[in-house]
Amino acid sequence: MATAAKMMTTTWSDGACLVPDWPAPAGVRALSTTRHGGFSQGKYSSLNLGDHVGDDPQAVLANRRRLEELVSGTPCWLNQVHGKTVVDAAAFTATENRPDADAGYARQAGVICTVMTADCLPVLLCDDRGLVVAAAHAGWRGLLDGVLEATVAAMSVPGERLLAWFGPAIGPTAFEVGDEVRRAFLARDAGAARAFVPGAVDGKWLADIFLLARQRLTACGVERVFGGNCCTVNDPERFFSYRRDGQTGRMATMVWLDR
Template structure:
């Protein structure tokens, strides 16, 4: 297995633990593309069932993930919106782009291959959440909705930004920039003019920071790891087209504490 990227530690083959201070009993991991059963072009630890991969390989990869983490991921049908599912009572595959859990063993999970995964927990280790933030969901307020659904004061929330397409690779059109600047004039600082008229290089990490800070979240870690630039660890739709999906997960384990860290 390859060495983990900066900001991560190896948890198990194909699984990384972010360098993120968490309350006792809260666990967070990011999967990679290494060590699974999928064949090219999904090689090899693809967790997405919607990308054309062999269903048996995806099932084997998901079973391996569950065994490694000792929790049950609640998979979502992600639609680039801002619906937040209740992972504790979820049946089947909810159509949502975020999930919140308060019951130990129910892992909030989002799958990405360039979009931004954001994980959340509160200081007491009583509630966790995960959000899938592509530019559409980010502009629509998926992060703010997730913080609201956690049901705690935003000042008690910790957030972590996972691997996503970086600002040197994410070229967008005028309509994307306009969607953010219309709601927040300061968001213009997250866009750099591209090589062609009407094209911009967008910084998803910076945009997410602005949205979270405006929602009252002050402790924001992670960010800066580009999926496009790291083909060893991460899938990237923009880089490869047909590709797999990796997961960012957070959950409460059975030994969670009810006191602050």
């Protein structure tokens, strides 16, 4: 059964980041940024890390440099396309060419697997020996198409040896979807019906993306799942949310093996 775990907040100058509270082995490092601690203004205030959302490029660059100082390295940024492609992050850390992918894994120390979100579900994974880590961007489209299954497969570790952590995402009381989304998930797994409850309007449903992701991981043998208790939409003080605000910033969730 999936287990929710608290998140510890670690102070970062005038902002903060969230550190997963999960029983990862020594040498596995991870964090999720909030919207605080950066240089962006207005709707992007203040730690926007997305360079594709209309923010001042110089502010984004300064925000990314601040993040690099915090993690003592360069994140592997992806061009996320809501698909299921998984890449070896080590092949792209030292290049400006970002791959079209929605997940990255690493076996080398110092390679920082990173995904950006503003409602979609960021999922971190590691094995119980601290030999491989991965980060996946699981919006509903990628989740439906199998991005988590593809990530587990790329890690080449039995699911029973993996741990997962869910970062901040749109919560089950805020994620309204249409009939077509529910039907698509049920066509893949009838058990997905448990993740949908009727909305206030006919033909609309409230979807639990955390439960949908847990179901997919369980099918891969991943039973040790933590996090999943922070809603981006309902916490405007801490998180960016595209569903809530439309034009907004992006947060980063990352995992790496310590040097």
